[in-house]
């Protein structure tokens with residue numbers, strides 16, 4: 001089976017969850033990082049310059065042999081099953097993992113919908129308000145859903161849920177988003193502990209050393 005993972009050259013969680021699962025499972029794949037211009041055109045046409053089809057004109061996209069798979073969750077589960085980071089014989093744990101992946105999507109959409117995208121000051125204020133209001137509320141829920149007894153969110157080993165939450169919250173707390181406070185996670189000790197556990201996992205460290213720019217701020221946790 002030939003795998004081609006398509007995204008831009010950014011370690012955003014939507015891509016990282018699938019890429020890292022494949023890497024952790026020692027599954028060979030072509031890590032294709034497309035240029036922004038190619039992506040801009042493909043948003044309109046649904047096809048990259050090399051002919052690859054993006055089913056919903058979006059990325060990430062995983063091409064399995066000649067079949068293009070879209071949607072972060074679908075890709076993450078596919079990669080997780082191949083690599084052992086998603087259960088194939090435990091429907092309840094599989095659903096719990098889906099639960100966290102969909103939660104990550106909810107937070108992403110919440111940020112994407114920050115109003116007044118054209119007015120920088122209004123955008124910063126909207127993000128600050130989000131961080132102290134609806135986003136804080138969501139993070140409190142996440143904190144409540146993390147068990148103190150286990151190192152990982154769902155299974156006894158690291159799963160795609162842990163990788164997704166780590167990268168999403170790393171992005172949110174890194175300072176890369178203007179207006180989003182970098183101490184976002186300060187009141188959430190269980191979330192921070194989880195993020196640290198993922199961050200120091202040897203395979204994650206290896207991936208970071210291979211693919212992240214030097215001194216890249218992965219988050220404040």
Ligand SMILES: N[C@@H](CCC(=O)N[C@@H](CS)C(=O)NCC(=O)O)C(=O)O
Pocket residue numbers: 012014043057058059060070071072073105
């Ligand atoms: N529902 C999709 C959303 C993916 C998405 O929004 N990707 C962004 C890049 S991170 C994108 O392709 N945006 C362009 C567009 O939606 O036109 C998923 O879960 O993967």
